[in-house]
Amino acid sequence: MSRLTRLLGIDVPVVLGPFGGLSSVALTAAVSEAGGLGSFGLYGYTPDRIAETVAALRAATSRPIAVNLWLPRGDEVVPAEVDLRPHLDAHAGLFADAGAEVPVPPSAFLPDVEAQLDAVLEARPDVLSVVFGIPDAATLSRARDRGIRVVGTATSVAEAVALDEAGVDAIVATGAEAGGHRVSFLREPERSLVGTFALVPQVVDAVSAPVIAAGGVADRRGVAAALALGADGVQVGTAFLRTRESAATDAHRAALTAAADTDTVLTRAMSGRLARGIPNRALREIEASGMIAPFPAQNWLTGVFRAAATVAGDGDLLSLWAGQAAGLARRETAAEVMAELRAGLPG
Numbered sequence: 436m437s438r439l440t441r442l443l444g445i446d447v448p449v450v451l452g453p454f455g456g457l458s459s460v461a462l463t464a465a466v467s468e469a470g471g472l473g474s475f476g477l478y479g480y481t482p483d484r485i486a487e488t489v490a491a492l493r494a495a496t497s498r499p500i501a502v503n504l505w506l507p508r509g510d511e512v513v514p515a516e517v518d519l520r521p522h523l524d525a526h527a528g529l530f531a532d533a534g535a536e537v538p539v540p541p542s543a544f545l546p547d548v549e550a551q552l553d554a555v556l557e558a559r560p561d562v563l564s565v566v567f568g569i570p571d572a573a574t575l576s577r578a579r580d581r582g583i584r585v586v587g588t589a590t591s592v593a594e595a596v597a598l599d600e601a602g603v604d605a606i607v608a609t610g611a612e613a614g615g616h617r618v619s620f621l622r623e624p625e626r627s628l629v630g631t632f633a634l635v636p637q638v639v640d641a642v643s644a645p646v647i648a649a650g651g652v653a654d655r656r657g658v659a660a661a662l663a664l665g666a667d668g669v670q671v672g673t674a675f676l677r678t679r680e681s682a683a684t685d686a687h688r689a690a691l692t693a694a695a696d697t698d699t700v701l702t703r704a705m706s707g708r709l710a711r712g713i714p715n716r717a718l719r720e721i722e723a724s725g726m727i728a729p730f731p732a733q734n735w736l737t738g739v740f741r742a743a744a745t746v747a748g749d750g751d752l753l754s755l756w757a758g759q760a761a762g763l764a765r766r767e768t769a770a771e772v773m774a775e776l777r778a779g780l781p782g
Contacts, residue, residue, distance in 0.1 A: 437457070437645075437667055437668065438645050438667055439605060439645045439647065439667035439668040440656035440668075441604050442605060442645060443472050443499055443584060443605075443606060444499045444561065445467075445471060445472050445498070445499055446470030446471075447469070447470040447471045447472060447773070447776070447777055448471075448606070448647075448667060448669065448780075449466070449470075449471035449472070449658075449668065449669055449670075449671060449776050449777075450471060450501070450607075450647055450668060450669070450670040450671070451463060451466040451471060451473050451474045451501075451670070451671065451672075451675055452474065452613075452614075452615070452649065452670050452671060452672025452673075452675065452676075452681070452755075452769055453474035453475060453501065453502070453503030453521045453564060454476045454612035454615070454672065454676060455476035455477075455478030455479070455503070455615070455616075456476065456478060456479070456504070456579040456682075456754075457476070457676060457681060457683055457687075457756070458474070458475040458476045459489045459650075459680060459681055459682040460475070460488070460495050460682075461495070461506070462491055462675060462678065462680035462681045462682070462769055463475045463492055463495075463496075463500060464492060464496040464500075465547050465680050465766045465768075465769035465770065466493035466652070466769055466773065467496045467499060467500055467596060468496050468498055469584070469679060469769065469770055469773040470773070470777075471773060471776075472499055472500070472501050472561075472562060473492075473496065473498075473500050473501065473604050474486070474500075474501040474502070474503055474562075475492060475500070475501070475502050475503065476502075476503045477502050477503060477504055477551065478504075478778045479501075479545060479546065480546065480551065481484070481546050481550075482499055482546070482550050482551060482553065482554035482754060483554075485502070485554040485558060486554055486557070486558050486768070488502070489498070489502065489555075489560055490560035490728060492560070492739065493564055494773075495782065496579065499517065499561035499562065500560050500562070501560060501562035501563070501564050501586070502555055502558075502562075502563060502564070503564045503565065503566065504548065504551055504552065504555065504563065504564075504565050504566075505565075505566055505567050505571065506548065506565050506566065506567045506568030506569070506620075506745040507548055507550075507567070507568065508567050508568060508570040508620055510663075510729070510730070510763045511544075511729075511730060511731055512544075512546070512680060512728075512729045512730070512732055513543065513544065514540045514541060514542065514543065514544065514732070517728055517729060517732045519540050519728060519732060519736065520774070521726060521770050522714045522726050522727075522732075522733070523538075523736065524723045526667050526720075526721065526725035526736070526737075526740070526763045528720070528725065529717055529720065529721075529737075529740050529752060530739065530740045530743075532663060532740075532749075532752065533740035533741075533743040533744045533749065533752050534743050534747060535739050535742070535743035538736075538739045539745060542639075544731040544732060544734075544735045545731050546742075552574060555567075555583075555756065556577050556578060556581055556583065558760065559581050559582070559583060560583060561582075561583065561584065561781045562578070562583065562585070562586055562590065563583050563584070563585050563586070563603050564585075564586040564587075564607070565579055565585070565586070565588065565732030566588045566616070566618035567588075567618050567619075567620050568589060568620045569597055569598055569601045569603075569620070570585055570587070570690040571600065571601075572602075573604055575601070575603070575689070575755065579720075581725065584604040584605070585603050586603060586604060586605045586606070586607060586647070587602050587605075587606050587607070587616060588606070588609055588618050588649075589606055589607065589638065590609055590610075590611075590617060590618060590619040590624065590627040590628075590629065590634075591609055591610070591619070591621065591622075591627045591634070592634070592637050592638055592641050593621055594619065594620060594621050594627075595608060595641060595642050595646075596641050596642060597621065597740045598644070599609070599641075599642035599644050601766060603644060604637065604644065604645075605644050605645040605646070605647060605648045605667070606642060606644050606645070606646055607646075607648075607651050607670050608631070608646050608647065608648055608649065608666070609634075609648050609649040610629060610630045610632070610633070610634050610648075610649065610650030610651060610652065611628040611630050611711075612630060612631050612632025612637070612650040612651035612675070612711075612758055612759040612760060613631070613649050613651070613655030613672065613711065613758050614672055614673045614699070614711050614712065614756045614757045614758035614759075614761070615672065615707045615708070615710055615711060615712070615756040615758075616708055616710040617701070617705070617708070617710065617711070619758065623706060624708075624709040625709065628701075630650075630651075631648055631649065631650035631651045631652070631661075632651070632660065632661075632664060633666065635648045635661060635664045635666050636664045636665050639664065639665035639666065645667035645668070646665065646666050646667055647666060647667065647669060647670050648661035648664070648666035648668070648669050648670070649669070649670035649763055650758060650759075651674070651758060651759055651760045652669045652674075652760070652776075653671065653673060653674040653758075653760040653761075653763035653764055653776050654674070654776070654779070655775055655776065655777075655778040655779030657669065657671075657760070657763075657779065657780065658776050658778075658779025658780060659779040659780075659781075662779075662780070669774060669776070671772070671776065672758060672765040673691065673757050673758040673760060673761050673764050674760075674763065674766065674772050674775075674776075675769060676688075676691065676756070676757070676764070676772075677691045677692065677761075677764040677766070677767075678766065678767060678768050678769050678772060679767055679768055680768065680769050682712040684745055684748060684750065684753065685748060686748055686749065686750025686753065687750060687753060687755055689750065690713045690715075690750055690755045690757070691713075691755075691757055691761050691764050692764075694713055694757055694761035694762055695762055696759060696762055698713055698761070699711050699712060699713055699757050699758065699759055699761065700712070700713075700715075700718075702714070702718055702722065702726055703718070703727050703728055703733070704718045704721035704733075704737075705717070705718060705721070705733070705734070705737050705741075705754040706730055706731070706733055706734035706737070707727060707728055707729050707730030707731065707732060707733030707734055708730045708752070710735075710754075710756065711756065711757065711758060711759070712754055712755045712756040712757055713754055713755040713756075713757050713761075714755075715750060715751045715752070715753070716751035716752065717740075717741075717751060717752045717753070719726050719735070721737075737754070740752055741752075741753055757762075
């Protein structure tokens with residue numbers, strides 16, 4: 436048993452990457468039931484929906500579960516601060532082809548993060564993981580009072596040290612290979628694109644908290660390599676995203692199945708923040724237009740046609756998040772992925 440498994444109350448030092456928008460109760464529960472830490476991304480969730488989600492997870496598994504929140508970086512815009520009309524006009528063709536009406540801007544793009552935190556703490560998951568920042572001392576204290584472990588996420592040694600000094604229980608060191616959003620918070624993500632297997636040993640040397648390696652880990656070889664570099668465990672996203680239990684569409688799974696090592700790009704097109712995914716029509720057209728609203732306005736805007744495209748099964752109008760190891764994501768079920776990852780553990 437490693438210090439990470441003791442800390443989190445799990446059997447296997449494998450954490451499911453928390454997919455904002457692509458999490459499912461079935462996948463989270465399956466990973467937890469297999470001895471890992473199932474995680475569920477709560478991006479954009481209202482307090483009531485958070486309570487309902489944690490209750491559903493508790494009904495699906497008695498094993499430890501984690502939920503994930505995005506902390507504010509301070510660069511987020513509100514509807515009154517951005518004129519969305521030029522952006523909506525520029526992308527009218529994407530809305531039309533998705534069968535979605537061009538929307539009216541909302542009163543708010545995101546729920547209040549303090550209300551989200553209150554809801555999480557009230558729901559008492561076993562673990563709260565956060566991205567894009569450092570939880571403050573009051574949040575850490577409230578979490579500990581409720582028996583909740585707090586995991587922070589770093590894309591550089593400096594971010595890892597800041598999280599360690601703040602007192603988080605564990606740190607995810609996420610390299611540039613990872614799919615989805617680059618969660619840097621001390622400087623722009625373009626200046627924090629350190630590869631996983633360069634980042635992990637440097638973070639291990641710099642912090643006292645357990646380190647979880649993320650980015651490029653998709654099979655037993657990635658697990659063995661991460662542990663050899665000093666990590667206490669791994670966080671795996673894309674390999675689980677391809678499984679039947681995830682909330683990914685069939686089109687998204689097909690794109691992951693077909694992806695080669697050079698088939699992902701870093702882009703701000705879909706959300707206004709830098710993220711890694713497989714390029715498609717929507718991404719290319721938005722980038723070519725140059726009309727990318729700041730976060731979270733762009734994420735709300737594309738979210739309208741992405742929701743319609745999800746129903747229609749149109750992969751050309753989705754966010755096809757994927758890591759550089761998508762070509763290693765070959766397994767159909769969460770149990771199969773867990774068995775493969777377990778095979779990389781020593782002994």
